Amino acid sequence: MEMVKVTVDGQTVEVPKGSTILAAAKKAGIKIPTLCHHEDLNVNAMCRICVVEVVGARTLQAACSQPVSDGMVIITNSPAVRQARKMNLELLLSNHPQDCLNCVRNQRCELQTLADQLGVQQQRFGTKTRPEYPKDDSAAALVRDPDKCILCRRCVEVCHDVQSVGAIAPANRGIKTQILPAGGVDLNNVACVQCGQCTLVCPVGALYEQDHTERVWAALADPEKHVVVQTAPAIRVSIGEEFGMEPGQVTTGQLVAALRRLGFDRVFDTDFTADLTIIEEGHELIDRLNNGGVLPMITSCSPGWIKFIEHFYPEYLDHLSTCKSPQQMFGALAKTYYAEKAGLDPKDIYVVSIMPCTAKKFECGRPEMSSTGYPDVDAVLTTRELGKMLRQAGIVFSELPEEQYDEPFGITTGAGVIFGASGGVMEAALRTVYEVVTNETLPSVDFTAVRGIEGIKEAEVDLKGTKVKVAVANGLGNARKLMDLIKEGKADYQFIEIMCCPGGCIGGGGQPIPTTNEIRKKRIEAIYEADADLPLRKSHENPAVKTLYEEFLDKPLGEKSHQLLHTHYTKRNKYPQKSVG
Amino acid sequence: MAIYRSHVLVCGGTPCLLKGARTIRNLFQQEINRYQMADEIRVVETGCLGPCDEGPVVIIYPEGVMYSRLQPTDIPKIVEHHLYKGRVVEELVYRERKDSKEISSKVPLEGEKYLDRQKRVVLRNCGRINPDLIEEYIANHGYEALGKVLTELRPEQVVEIVTASKLQGRGGAGFPTGLKWSFTAKTQADRKYIVCNADEGEPGTFKDRLIMEGDPHSIIEGMAIAGYAVGAEEGIIYIRGEYHLSIERMARAIRQANEHGLLGKNIFGSGFSFQIEIRSGAGAYICGEETALIESIEGSRGEPRVKPPYPGVAGLWGKPTVVNNVETLANIAPIILNGPEWFRSIGTESSPGTKVFTMLGDINNQGLIEVPMGITLREIVYEVGGGIPGGKGFKMAQTGGTSGGCLPMEFLDMPMDYDTLSKVGSALGSGAMLIIDDTHCIVDVLKSFMKFFCHESCGKCTPCREGNTRLYEILTALSAGTATKAHIQLMKDLARTMQLTALCGLGQSAPNSLITCLRFFADEIEAHLNGKCPTGVCKSLATQFEAV
């Protein structure tokens, strides 16, 4: 690689040709403040906070976008630079509501942090020069607060370029510029899949999840309610970040302890129904392979992905596995099997999920997700919301002892854990399908070809003569590519795993902020670490699942399964508000 | 071609059309027919003749007599006396207006300063030929330059000639055209584009419109030469959506050029092919910024891109793209035909050539002029422009349009060229000269400037989107008497930040007028802090002051 020498504040550093000033400064130990810049997204250089002096240039240069050239002399801390940064920040603040104390991002806001960092201590401009915008809480999972928006457009990048959904985009011009759903309507009236990737990149409190914490507090305080909680696989490798721990640590035991201290009556694990999903879905796949069913079969665990295919590829819904997601299977069983065993009336059971996901809030409200007559799941908390509740309760997460999940839904295998990472469902399914079909023990349980953050992964598995070609996609932009291949008749796969969010659930829209690709990789490593640490690695070896079939479900794809664990999908329009006639 | 003894050129520029030029043209034809002179005299609707506020304007050649402010009843008289009997109708002859009351008694039009001071390179054909007939352009050396480059010169020689001419971009920034071409010529790519920037939106500027309306082929020829020089086979003219007549005339000219084999495949059998497509804007000043214009051509919001990469290397559809202004392109053919030395002999050393200025505001002769670079403000205002109406005093001139700067009296003798103007914080820009007399209030005028930018900021970057509204807010407070001394400092700091940090040229230059006025008219601005508007324009202050 060709290297160039540049001087940053008097220090000479050598960086690869084409590096930005931002990168060169970092190498010199200087962290230039940024706002619209995000390491995983395109550079737009719009906020003009990261400006620096380049000797010889007429104007200040944006460090995030300006490439260095050999011999460039950069000054990052001159009076002109400091004044310009502060002025641009003041301009943003002058049209930003001054109600930090009431904001969901209080103390976790990039704008607030910058104001402190750049020493903004007074408001020199007058009242707002842009219109007041109402809050949009029409969507089940997400809230838009355009009044707080600082127009950095990270959400637009992620929604269009990463997820290929395009639910929101810049509209209008000048001071009236806004990030809007098409037609300026509410989010619920456009094809938003509620994946919440926008909430991960929003630097302020303009996009965030619908709050379920209050209803959970209320349920916990209600003596009539038996409140059970399930934790998604991805939570155990990310909740620590809410408390300042380094990304990539497995904190399963502390997570259980924390939830017990919050007052949940039972602490269960979604990994259990992940194992169950593998049994049901694996048999569904075998059935489709043997009986000429619709192929490729596509996984159905990810509610953002489900809403995406319903909006954008409704003609391909029969490719989806009919299995409910593990969250919903859990809820359905909690209010039937568990209720029976514990001698409880299902109406008194309150099911809370801790999910790395915002779309799960939408999923739990789907009308078909009430197989007992009550909603399978009553409330969904994101990892962030759990963090908030634990802080409110004064629970010091890092000092908690490690505790065990409750039975019966706390008994799990490594196959359930890896659901949290892209490729995990596929790998878990292959571990089971292989052994069911071939009646032989796998030489190695690790299908590494389907692991990792890469957008689309392919593999071929030999089931003793039957070759099964599989594909794994994470991020809806990649999902779209696979769907287009199917559309063009060019996809010769039998089984496809699709996860809505980049990296899979560990990169979900409900995860701690920041969630970057680097952090995603660390969480993925932790997931496989947790898998390897478990004595059981295959779903069909889960003794509690076996018992469940013996005591209640009878057999995979049986009548009870059909009733409680499987579902159907809804054709939606790309333009939900399309008028008729 | 038939030979006529006289040509009646009826101005077909938009301002004259507004004032009934079509009726005038039809009446001329009708009267000429009545005298059975249709074989001898030709009536031509031509491009803008310049003095727009004097319309409808007509010039009769070979005498070169210009008649202005014509009414339908005047036409039979002109046809009878001038064309039939050979006597100029003196009371209808165009008079340079020194003062609205004074009527010059001088008859010979060629001696008028309005035309005398001018040097027509870009406007060589405007008002002399029928823009709708390619034959007339060809008859005036049209497409000779294209023929010359295609048959005698290698592409790199063309770039060398343009570089040697020291022609600078006439859209506003004044970037050397030859250098711009050389970047694109050097970049390897399967496709390259020549984009003509005709998204003229700078307040007070209408030169590009008049060139397109008056001499569309000069632009086509310039684009084709540029295409040959840099290796591009596709050209796009991006015309403001509001310019209906320009779009119509350019489209007709392109069609004719294609029919004559001057565009299309294998031009002059040289192997060089070039085609031109018209795209039009939809109401956004920002699209005059070259990367915003490219975004707009691609069908997106006209928001400027982050540079680098520059369009010359990666522009339209990611391909190397030359973006040149209309006036720049109209200079190309004369440079090729007459040589770079000839071009450099006009104007000043650092800014050779001519410049088309639009003179507006409080000035007697409003309209369009083309003069050598380096003319002074005084010459423009008091000689070419005929002074300020109503005997009022000169207060300031805003040069370069709303994104330029404001110059007070003491700069009247400053030469108008790129370097000199930028040194004092102003700009030559698009060549708009807005003359403001001493009855106007600086704060009020500045408010009008800032309001424009509030309306036209694209909203992408912070300093421009937010900053313009804040400058407007403070100016409004000044005119309402509620501003404080701290506001003036805040305005200065903000304006400086905008200049230094805005993403594109629009945002960077938006506060130019304000900055120059804060420097040159500090007393008048600060008087507003004490509840006084010296000109009495800021009404709330005037009454407040009187009440005290």
Add this chain to the structure above:
Amino acid sequence: MAKANCPLPTSNLSEILDKYKQSPGSLLEILREAQAINGYLSREVLQLIAEELGIPESKVYGVATFYSLFKTTPTGQYIIRICESAPCHIRGAQDVLATIEKTLGIKPGETTPDGKFSLEFTSCLGLCGVAPAMMINDQVFGNLTGDRVREIINSF
């Protein structure tokens, strides 16, 4: 509300789309021609364009709301665009604006109750030689005064 009166002229729109579909970057051309059908770009029209071009509706909406010549809500039959740029300003555009506001009883951004006129600002029309100037639909007017503008409006 306005929808009922303006049935979607699908056939015309399809023709427009067919004409431009193959040339990339024609969104502005399509929007311009589509707007000519009904005078504005309804949500349905934007959705059809988005669908045919294969781009998100939000992007089409973003483009339609960026350019001042595009309208996403019904406007008056005649759109008066008055120039308030500096050259027009110093030649009395404000008085002209005041007269229009008084004559029609609307402010910039509004439409008369009978749906005949909408009023808005435009950036410089390049008619500074005959300032103050305005446009009514595609027609341009210059050298405006209070009296003249009243006359012009009455002639519509």
